[in-house]
Amino acid sequence: xxxxxxxxxxxxxxxxxxxxxxxxxxxxxxxxxxxxxxxxxxxxxxxxxxxxxxxxxxxxxxxxxxxxxxxxxxxxxxxxxxxxxxxxxxxxxxxxxxxxxxxxxxxxxxxxxxxxxxxxxxxxxxxxxxxxxxxxxxxxxxxxxxxxxxxxxxxxxxxxxxxxxxxxxxxxxxxxxxxxxxxxxxxxxxxxxxxxxxxxxxxxxxxxxxxxxxxxxxxxxxxxxxxxxxxxxxxxxxxxxxxxxxxxxxxxxxxxxxxxxxxxxxxxxxxxxxxxxxxxxxxxxxxxxxxxxxxxxxxxxxxxxxxxxxxxxxxxxxxxxxxxxxxxxxxxxxxxxxxxxxxxxxxxxxxxxxxxxxxxxxxxxxxxxxxxxxxxxxxxxxxxxxxxxxxxxxxxxxxxxxxxxxxxxxxxxxxxxxxxxxxxxxxxxxxxxxxxxxxxxxxxxxxxxxxxxxxxxxxxxxxxxxxxxxxxxxxxxxxxxxxxxxxxxxxxxxxxxxxxxxxxxxxxxxxxxxxxxxxxxxxxxxxxxxxxxxxxxxxxxxxxxxxxxxxxxxxxxxxxxxxxxxxxxxxxxxxxxxxxxxxxxxxxxxxxxxxxxxxxxxxxxxxxxxxxxxxxxxxxxxxxxxxxxxxxxxxxxxxxxxxxxxxxxxxxxxxxxxxxxxxxxxxxxxxxxxxxxxxxxxxxxxxxxxxxxxxxxxxxxxxxxxxxxxxxxxxxxxxxxxxxxxxxxxxxxxxxxxxxxxxxxxxxxxxxxxxxxxxxxxxxxxxxxxxxxxxxxxxxxxxxxxxxxxxxxxxxxxxxxxxxxxxxxxxxxxxxxxxxxxxxxxxxxxxxxxxxxxxxxxxxxxxxxxxxxxxxxxxxxxxxxxxxxxxxxxxxxxxxxxxxxxxxxxxxxxx
Numbered sequence: 001x002x003x004x005x006x007x008x009x010x011x012x013x014x015x016x017x018x019x020x021x022x023x024x025x026x027x028x029x030x031x032x033x034x035x036x037x038x039x040x041x042x043x044x045x046x047x048x049x050x051x052x053x054x055x056x057x058x059x060x061x062x063x064x065x066x067x068x069x070x071x072x073x074x075x076x077x078x079x080x081x082x083x084x085x086x087x088x089x090x091x092x093x094x095x096x097x098x099x100x101x102x103x104x105x106x107x108x109x110x111x112x113x114x115x116x117x118x119x120x121x122x123x124x125x126x127x128x129x130x131x132x133x134x135x136x137x138x139x140x141x142x143x144x145x146x147x148x149x150x151x152x153x154x155x156x157x158x159x160x161x162x163x164x165x166x167x168x169x170x171x172x173x174x175x176x177x178x179x180x181x182x183x184x185x186x187x188x189x190x191x192x193x194x195x196x197x198x199x200x201x202x203x204x205x206x207x208x209x210x211x212x213x214x215x216x217x218x219x220x221x222x223x224x225x226x227x228x229x230x231x232x233x234x235x236x237x238x239x240x241x242x243x244x245x246x247x248x249x250x251x252x253x254x255x256x257x258x259x260x261x262x263x264x265x266x267x268x269x270x271x272x273x274x275x276x277x278x279x280x281x282x283x284x285x286x287x288x289x290x291x292x293x294x295x296x297x298x299x300x301x302x303x304x305x306x307x308x309x310x311x312x313x314x315x316x317x318x319x320x321x322x323x324x325x326x327x328x329x330x331x332x333x334x335x336x337x338x339x340x341x342x343x344x345x346x347x348x349x350x351x352x353x354x355x356x357x358x359x360x361x362x363x364x365x366x367x368x369x370x371x372x373x374x375x376x377x378x379x380x381x382x383x384x385x386x387x388x389x390x391x392x393x394x395x396x397x398x399x400x401x402x403x404x405x406x407x408x409x410x411x412x413x414x415x416x417x418x419x420x421x422x423x424x425x426x427x428x429x430x431x432x433x434x435x436x437x438x439x440x441x442x443x444x445x446x447x448x449x450x451x452x453x454x455x456x457x458x459x460x461x462x463x464x465x466x467x468x469x470x471x472x473x474x475x476x477x478x479x480x481x482x483x484x485x486x487x488x489x490x491x492x493x494x495x496x497x498x499x500x501x502x503x504x505x506x507x508x509x510x511x512x513x514x515x516x517x518x519x520x521x522x523x524x525x526x527x528x529x530x531x532x533x534x535x536x537x538x539x540x541x542x543x544x545x546x547x548x549x550x551x552x553x554x555x556x557x558x559x560x561x562x563x564x565x566x567x568x569x570x571x572x573x574x575x576x577x578x579x580x581x582x583x584x585x586x587x588x589x590x591x592x593x594x595x596x597x598x599x600x601x602x603x604x605x606x607x608x609x610x611x612x613x614x615x616x617x618x619x620x621x622x623x624x625x626x627x628x629x630x631x632x633x634x635x636x637x638x639x640x641x642x643x644x645x646x647x648x649x650x651x652x653x654x655x656x657x658x659x660x661x662x663x664x665x666x667x668x669x670x671x672x673x674x675x676x677x678x679x680x681x682x683x684x685x686x687x688x689x690x691x692x693x694x695x696x697x698x699x700x701x702x703x704x705x706x707x708x709x710x711x712x713x714x715x716x717x718x719x720x721x722x723x724x725x726x727x728x729x730x731x732x733x734x735x736x737x738x739x740x741x742x743x744x745x746x747x748x749x750x751x752x753x754x755x756x757x758x759x760x761x762x763x764x765x766x767x768x769x770x771x772x773x774x775x776x777x778x779x780x781x782x783x784x785x786x787x788x789x790x791x792x793x794x795x796x797x798x799x800x801x802x803x804x805x806x807x808x809x810x811x812x813x814x815x816x817x818x819x820x821x822x823x824x825x826x827x828x829x830x831x832x833x834x835x836x837x838x839x840x841x842x843x844x845x846x847x848x849x850x851x852x853x854x855x856x857x858x859x860x861x862x863x864x865x866x867x868x869x870x871x872x873x874x875x876x877x878x879x880x881x882x883x884x885x886x887x888x889x890x891x892x893x894x895x
Contacts, residue, residue, distance in 0.1 A: 009175065017385070058511050058637040059572075065642045068629055071576055075584045079591055082396040086357035087277060096226055098218055098363035100356045101755055106134065106214035107359070111204045111351045116197060118241040119789020120861035123198050124175050124829045126364060130153065131197065131238055134217055136208040142224035147178040151258075155251025159327070160809035163245065163318045165817030167742050168809045171247040172827040172834065175240035179300035180718065181224055181256055182233035189374040189380045190258065192232035192265035192330075193219070193366065194249060194320055197241030201860040202884045206351045207337055208344060210430035211359060212268035213238050218369045230374045232259060238379050242320055244790075244826045245741070249320035253328040258591075261676040262324075263382045264289060264373055265332035267367065269319045271596065273349055274358040275339025276397065280306035280590075281321050283389060286331035288378050288830065290390040290402050293333060296372035299361040300400040303393050304539040305589060316746075331382065333369070338592070341599030342673045346882040391539045405539050410532040412541050415549045419527045422552060423520060437517070443505070444514075444521045448630065451497035455490045462489055463615035466657060472611050472707045474657045476602055477673045479594070481662050484653040490622035492646035495600050496504065498633045499643070506634075514634035522627040525552060543589070547582045551628055556579025578727045579628055602664075603676050603705045605746030610707050639868075664708065665880040675712065676705040677877065679885040682738050682856075683757045686729075689849045689894045700873055701726065701737060702751040709749050717876045719753060726750035731852065733794035733820040738856030738890040740792060741824065742816040753873070758887050760864040762788060774839065778804055779850065781895055782837040789828070790858040795821035796850050800844030807836045854892040 109130060110116075116123035132150065139148045153176040161169045177197075180190070195212035199205025216236050223234060239248035255257050264286070268277075279302035282290050295304065309315065321334040337358065343349055373379055375382055392402035397774055403411075462485065466472060475482035498518075506514055526547045533541035558574045597617065601610035633639055656662065666673040679700055686695040702720060704710055714721045729736030734744050764787030772780050785791065796819075799804050803813040808823060816822040825834060842850050859865040865886045877883045 026059065034226065035663065043633040053064055053673045059472060059632065059635050060639045061636050061641050062298045064632055064636050065645075067572070067717060068632065072583070072587070072625070075090060075580075075587050076591075078584060079587050082588070083276065083591065085397060086355065086361050096222060098150070098222055098360065098367045099362060100218075100360035102221070102357050103211075103214045103218040104351070104356060105362055105559075106217045107206065107211050107351045107354070108239060110210040110214065111195065111206045115202055115204060115861070116199045117789070117860045118174055118198050118244050118247075118826050119828055121829075122861070123240055127197050128175055128177055128240070129714065131213070131217075135177075135179055135220070136782070138217070138221045138224055141221070145184060145227065145229050146224050147182050147184050147186070148224060149182075150827065151178045151180075152176070152304075153178055153252065153256055154423070155248075155255045156260075157247075157251050157254060158808045159250050159254075160812070160814040161245065161318075161322075162814075163322075164316070165740050165745060166814045167816050167822040167824060168814050169245055169247055169250075170808055170825045170834070170836070171241060171244065171251065172825075172831040174244070174248055174251060174826065176248050176252050176256070177238040177240070178252065178256065178258065179220060179236040179238075180233055180392075181220060181230070181236070183230050187230070187233035188261065189263050190235045190261040191370060191379060192235045192237060192324070192332075193268070193370060194237045194239065194265060194324075194651060195268045196239045196248065196320070198240050198243050198248075200243050200345050200884075201865075201886060202344055203347055204351075206349050207273040208270040208349060209268065210351075211337075211354055211362075212270065215268065215359065215363045215366055218363055219370060222367055223371065228371075228375075230371075231376070232263075232374045232379050234370055234374050237264060237810060239320070241826065241830075246318065246320055246323045247826060249323040249421075250327060253324055259328065261689040262328065262330055263379045265324050265330055266369060267319055267321045267324070267332055267334045268362075268366065268374075269321075270337040271317060271336050271344060272338045272599070273343055274354045275337055276301040276358070277335045277362045278302065278306055278338050279333055279335050279392075280310050280338075281319075281334035282307060282392070283330075284325060285386050285388060286382065287388060287390045288382070288385040289331055289333055290392050292372050292376065292378075293369055294392070294400045294402050296365075296368040297400070298364040298368055299397060300394045301397055302400055302829050303589070303592070304389075305393070306389055306592065308538055308540050315596065316604065331386070335365075337362075338596055340671075341596065342602065342671075344599065346672075346674055346676070348672045348674070348882075389539055391542050393542065396584075405537070406540060408542055408545075409534055410529055412545050415545050415552075416527055416531055416534075418552060419523060419548060422556075423524065426520070440506070440509070440514075440517050441520060441524075444501075444517045445524065447497065447501045447505075448518070448521050451494045451630075452468045452619075452623045454497060455622065456616065457494040458493045459486045459489050459615040459619045461610065461614060462654065463611040465846045466611050467609045468767040469658060470708070470711055471657050471660060473602065473871075474660075474662040476598070476610075477612065477666045478662050479598060481653060481657065482614055482618060485657060486618040487622060488646045488650040488653070491626065492621045492643055492650060494622065494626055494630070495633055495639050495643055495646070498630060499639045504632055511635045513591070515631035518631045518634060519551075519555060519628065522630060523548060523555075525627065526551075538584055543585070547624075547627075550578060550582050582628075583625070584834050586624060593617065593621075600629050601706075602673070604707075605743065606704060606707055606709055607746055608707065663712075663880075664714065665712070667879040670722055674880055674881075674882040675708070676704065677713070677881055677882050677883045678703040678740075679870060680738060680858075681755060681758050681885070681887045682890055684736065684738075684890040684892075686732070686892045687894065691893075698755050699757055700753045700755045700870060703747050704749070704755065705747065710751060713877070716878050717873070720751055724751050724753050726752040731856055732892055733796035733852060734816075734818070734822070736854070736890075736892065738792065738858070739794075739822070740790070740821040740856075745817045756867075757870045758867055758889065760788070760857075760887060761857055761891070762864060764788065764791065764889055764891070765857065766855045766893075768893075768895065769835065771895070776842045778839050780837055780839045780849070782835065783853075785825075785834045785855055787855075787857040788859050788864065789826055789831075790860055792822040792856040792858070793823040794854045794856075795823075795838065795851060796853075797840065798846050798849060800842065800846050801850040802841045802843070803851070804839050804841045806838040813838070849894045852892065852894050854890060856888055856890045859887045864890075 081476045156172045158170040196209045235246040239354035241248035389405040391408040394400045766785045769782040874885045
């Protein structure tokens with residue numbers, strides 16, 4: 001028989017059993033095809049002609065499709081109910097328990113101060129004063145069993161970090177408020193609790209991170225009034241410069257005398273607003289800390305999957321966890337609120353958006369874990385327990401399962417062996433019984449992989465098309481749009497490929513037989529993932545173990561009934577019940593993935609097409625969720641209605657997206673999803689090698705932090721259009737613009753609107769103090785800079801020159817992406833002039849000099865951050881945007 005053709009007689013034979021289907025259809029016993037049946041020479045060599053009559057009636061398409069959809073919807077509902085259950089209600093709070101009402105009072109007072117950027121009076125004076133005032137009140141109420149010590153630290157230091165492509169940080173006279181709660185007779189060991197009270201510019205920073213500091217104040221109050229003595233000290237660090245890329249934590253752990261007492265820490269952070277606080281990092285290699293969380297936390301929410309995803313660098317963020325781990329060599333636990341990241345770092349991050357229940361559950365957990373650690377015998381000798389990693393995950397917020405990774409590897413390989421025995425039994429049967437099965441299995445594997453690959457290609461083609469026509473992020477404010485567009489396309493393509501295989505390749509093979517083959521194929525694929533992840537030492541391999549063990553157990557339980565009666569209601573019920581745990585947990589993780597990544601795609605820069613990323617994620621999720629349901633395609637009478645419905649939904653959604661029916665952003669007060677735009681009113685001055693000004697201009701430099709650029713803004717502000725696109729100054733570091741952080745590789749589309757010069761009352765000053773040749777034949781340049789609390793220093797070496805060392809970080813210069821050098825500088829109040837040096841090794845003299853340096857001064861607080869033109873432009877932006885605006889200056893020099 002030729003590919004794609006079959007005689008009417010063969011077709012009648014193949015579908016004859018289907019026509020006889022009905023509620024009262026009598027199951028027929030399965031007949032094995034004789035060994036001498038004609039076989040196709042290869043997967044593409046021809047259609048099957050052997051006869052395998054089905055053992056049972058085929059599934060009716062509509063009920064089967066609807067049933068699977070309702071099954072997944074019911075599981076999704078269970079996941080949602082679990083996530084919304086923030087606190088398990090019990091008896092009213094008693095003395096010695098965390099009081100969310102008191103913590104909320106702290107939160108409202110801190111956020112009422114307003115944005116708290118490092119170096120501003122709001123951060124360095126008002127917030128510090130409030131914290132000290134509340135700590136003093138707590139000290140007055142404390143029990144005689146405890147002693148409270150308070151210290152205000154003002155550290156100065158420097159370090160390099162590989163975050164955002166790599167850069168160096170320098171800080172001067174920033175602020176830490178440190179409180180030590182210890183037994184009356186003192187303690188030799190301590191556990192650290194860390195939060196930060198500073199915020200990004202123009203945001204009240206309720207979730208990031210005022211709520212954590214409020215929780216810590218209340219935990220301090222409860223512990224200090226407790227009648228239960230502590231064995232070890234608890235140090236509460238309220239740090240005032242985390243948003244300056246982790247500066248204050250570095251100043252504490254490398255310079256504070258109490259830092260030597262710390263044996264473990266808990267870091268409280270936020271990547272969203274409210275909800276459950278997720279444990280997304282632990283260790284490194286301290287299983288006892290995970291066990292402490294498991295034993296103590298009242299409302300656990302933890303996942304080693306989140307840890308491995310975060311530490312992979314996919315998420316463009318970092319926390320103080322890195323500093324304590326890398327510079328203090330201390331193990332810890334990292335927690336963060338992750339819900340509603342759309343308003344993270346915006347003006348909408350206000351106290352009223354954080355539910356009291358969220359505060360209560362975070363407080364209950366932090367209090368319990370700190371108390372557990374402060375009375376633990378392991379804390380004093382924590383280094384003895386530093387061995388291996390832990391597999392840990394919560395079960396729908398009810399409890400946590402945790403075990404050593406080495407135990408996990410044993411479990412994983414035991415599961416693999418079970419699959420080997422299961423499949424091996426089929427492959428190793430006498431040849432006349434297995435010839436067809438072996439060939440069909442590997443052809444089925446190929447068809448499955450082809451269906452997944454073509455599904456991915458299909459959604460990527462749609463995503464690229466959507467990006468090219470300027471309709472990116474149409475799902476940002478309506479997430480269901482992405483499911484209707486990319487999800488339906490992925491599912492339809494998978495069903496389509498398997499329907500073709502069923503119709504043109506597996507001719508005359510019974511649906512029951514094919515259902516078993518494709519179940520085995522899915523089992524084999526998941527087993528392959530399990531082996532790969534376990535071999536790489538990833539703790540997340542437990543997910544693949546779940547996706548192998550439970551389906552295999554289910555198959556063994558229903559196999560006999562399926563063989564005798566086919567795909568009847570009883571089989572389907574038991575089959576779906578057996579898949580309950582893997583599918584429910586998969587949907588649990590998929591929720592977390594989209595809860596984290598969807599908001600991030602709205603601030604991931606102008607270079608990464610968000611539709612391509614989201615389409616890929618949705619295609620991957622579709623592959624996983626469809627894997628053990630592929631066999632239903634072969635058990636069903638037809639798939640025409642399902643494919644038609646999916647194609648119709650996808651097509652209608654695509655037409656609506658192309659027509660611009662779904663606007664990406666929202667100013668809805670109940671659920672805002674703003675577009676982020678940075679506006680910097682800058683005056684730039686370029687000097688040549690002789691110190692003469694060769695160029696001077698002023699303008700408002702505009703950066704949109706998502707892929708749509710200014711396409712939605714131009715209709716509201718016509719002067720912002722592609723005629724004012726910023727041009728890169730090729731000879732200047734980082735294109736000659738005042739980057740606050742080195743994210744130029746993520747945001748290459750800029751706009752530069754001409755404007756009047758800025759004239760800050762406290763202008764920045766930069767000068768060359770000295771230039772000297774060293775004994776090792778290099779040139780040492782010493783600089784001095786004064787200016788506002790935030791400055792950025794850029795260096796580009798010329799041809800024939802290299803930067804050999806400098807007085808920053810550990811002395812070894814660190815390049816950013818692109819090869820330039822970036823130094824982030826900040827100071828608190830009353831900082832002295834910043835003096836530093838760089839050493840340039842000149843291999844070949846160049847007439848244009850050996851190095852270009854530039855310094856940008858950022859005015860993020862006070863009157864200097866504003867200008868009349870900047871205010872006027874910011875006010876023109878529509879209410880569905882969040883324009884963060886400030887004034888800056890940029891000066892470039894050649895030496």
